[in-house]
Amino acid sequence: MSETSPFYLQGFLAPVADEVDYYDLPVTGALPYELNGCYARNGPNPLPGDDPGNWFLGAGMVHGVRLRAGKAEWYRNRWVRTNSFVEDAPYIRADYSIDLTAVPANTNVVACHGKAFALVEAGVPYEMTFGLDTVGPFDFGGRLKTAMTAHPKHDPVTEEMHFFGYGFRPPYLTYYRLSPEGELVESREIEVIGPTMMHDFAISSGHVVWMDLPVVFDVMTLSRTGMPYRWDDAYGARLGVMPMTEDAKVTWHDIDPCYIFHTANAYEDDSGRVVLNAIRYRPDAFKSVWTEIEGQYDPAASAAILGRAHLHRFVIDPANGVSEEQLDDLDIEFPTWNIDRTGDDNRYLYAVSVDGIVKYDHRNDSTEFYKVGRDQLPGEAVFVPSRHSRGEDEGWLISLVSGAEDTPSELLVLDARDLTFVASVQLPCRVPEGLHGSWLPYDEEQEAA
Numbered sequence: 338m339s340e341t342s343p344f345y346l347q348g349f350l351a352p353v354a355d356e357v358d359y360y361d362l363p364v365t366g367a368l369p370y371e372l373n374g375c376y377a378r379n380g381p382n383p384l385p386g387d388d389p390g391n392w393f394l395g396a397g398m399v400h401g402v403r404l405r406a407g408k409a410e411w412y413r414n415r416w417v418r419t420n421s422f423v424e425d426a427p428y429i430r431a432d433y434s435i436d437l438t439a440v441p442a443n444t445n446v447v448a449c450h451g452k453a454f455a456l457v458e459a460g461v462p463y464e465m466t467f468g469l470d471t472v473g474p475f476d477f478g479g480r481l482k483t484a485m486t487a488h489p490k491h492d493p494v495t496e497e498m499h500f501f502g503y504g505f506r507p508p509y510l511t512y513y514r515l516s517p518e519g520e521l522v523e524s525r526e527i528e529v530i531g532p533t534m535m536h537d538f539a540i541s542s543g544h545v546v547w548m549d550l551p552v553v554f555d556v557m558t559l560s561r562t563g564m565p566y567r568w569d570d571a572y573g574a575r576l577g578v579m580p581m582t583e584d585a586k587v588t589w590h591d592i593d594p595c596y597i598f599h600t601a602n603a604y605e606d607d608s609g610r611v612v613l614n615a616i617r618y619r620p621d622a623f624k625s626v627w628t629e630i631e632g633q634y635d636p637a638a639s640a641a642i643l644g645r646a647h648l649h650r651f652v653i654d655p656a657n658g659v660s661e662e663q664l665d666d667l668d669i670e671f672p673t674w675n676i677d678r679t680g681d682d683n684r685y686l687y688a689v690s691v692d693g694i695v696k697y698d699h700r701n702d703s704t705e706f707y708k709v710g711r712d713q714l715p716g717e718a719v720f721v722p723s724r725h726s727r728g729e730d731e732g733w734l735i736s737l738v739s740g741a742e743d744t745p746s747e748l749l750v751l752d753a754r755d756l757t758f759v760a761s762v763q764l765p766c767r768v769p770e771g772l773h774g775s776w777l778p779y780d781e782e783q784e785a786a
């Protein structure tokens with residue numbers, strides 16, 4: 338790869354050329370016997386010779402490691418066969434309508450009512466088998482009329498799933514709610530000032546938290562960067578709080594301009610305030626990261642494309658506006674937590690930095706850290722509870738750790754209680770740095786299929 342190649346085709350981000358299958362993988366340590374499922378992780382991986390013009394536009398490739406009964410049965414990687422991947426279908430058709438299936442489904446892979454979805458915020462979900470084959474686009478029986486965020490939120494109390502879709506044509510923002518049975522039962526347009534890039538949101542026990550931040554739609558940037566979004570100093574920034582009750586209005590509160598790709602949970606405190614933890618980019622940090630996502634190397638920045646943001650807390654008081662506080666000075670991304678605590682005051686939060694995995698204890702205001710090797714970059718650390726867990730951190734963190742160019746990768750399993758090493762699955766190939774992943778637990782029905 339030449340020095341003039343786009344940043345997203347080099348180093349840890351360099352795509353792999355092939356789909357492969359490897360079986361009976363070597364394991365260091367002892368894989369927990371009860372882990373029965375597949376750790377799957379998505380990320381952009383353009384086809385050989387293809388430069389999509391922007392890291393976020395690379396074709397989605399899902400990497401999976403199948404664990405069962407203390408063994409690592411297989412590793413495989415598969416491109417998500419979307420209509421743009423298979424047929425080169427254009428996102429904007431000749432009649433200017435949008436094809437929500439013509440997307441690189443490259444951002445996340447999540448389990449939802451016995452299905453696995455590959456997600457990207459520009460399009461509809463793509464259903465995948467648990468063996469990582471593409472089934473096809475999924476629109477919840479025709480009820481999903483817009484794109485779907487790659488970061489839906491499951492409410493562990495009501496068993497409902499909340500998500501949204503945004504776009505650069507009206508309706509700019511639509512809220513959706515899925516019943517405990519998996520039926521899309523609510524679609525609600527949310528009024529916003531204009532189209533912005535809205536990557537994530539949050540839920541507390543009774544509210545949805547929206548982020549209207551100054552990365553705005555601008556068609557003029559499309560031809561230059563491949564993405565029609567840019568930072569806008571004049572747009573301002575605001576958080577919106579919306580009660581989950583029918584037809585409730587959003588109350589917007591101004592905050593200092595920033596960008597947030599990822600929230601780190603929200604909850605309601607004893608005073609009725611909504612508390613949002615999030616990974617916050619200062620304007621200069623966002624511009625630097627965005628430049629690299631567009632393909633240009635920023636020599637002032639670190640080696641990783643993400644990891645220039647900080648854990649931040651926003652306390653949204655209906656009467657007094659928003660107070661903000663940076664909780665830590667470590668550069669982090671990809672926040673995760675025990676999702677049984679979504680919407681609640683979770684004690685523990687996990688995230689990754691360029692050289693390791695960090696655990697935050699909000700109650701004790703302390704951190705623990707697991708350092709990876711010098712030529713490694715940790716991926717999102719997904720928390721998997723142990724079967725009979727009582728404590729919030731009783732379980733494991735699973736992270737796909739990328740090696741530098743030509744260096745094999747590994748699936749790392751840590752004890753979430755103290756970040757001690759449990760096991761590592763050695764992969765015979767490298768896995769590029771990517772985006773988000775999930776633990777897809779197998780049940781007997783999927784096993785038979």
Ligand SMILES: [Fe+2]
Nearest residue numbers: 536598599773
């Ligand atoms: Fe994300």
